[in-house]
Amino acid sequence: MKLNYSIGTDKEVQCIHETSLKILSEVGVSFRCEAAFDIFRKHGARTEASDGKL
Incomplete structure (x- = not known):
């Protein structure tokens, strides 16, 4: 079964x-x-270690 849907025009999606x-x-x-925070940090995400923000 193939679903066919649209969430908007290309311009709207952009x-x-x-x-x-x-x-x-x-x-x-x-x-x-x-664990998620560590994955992002290991891949170079800038982090605010005190509050878990990326």
């Missing part, structure tokens, strides 16, 4: 992508899982 990157760069993301 806008979502660009906005999500902006949010991640300005706000960041916080991980409560130390």
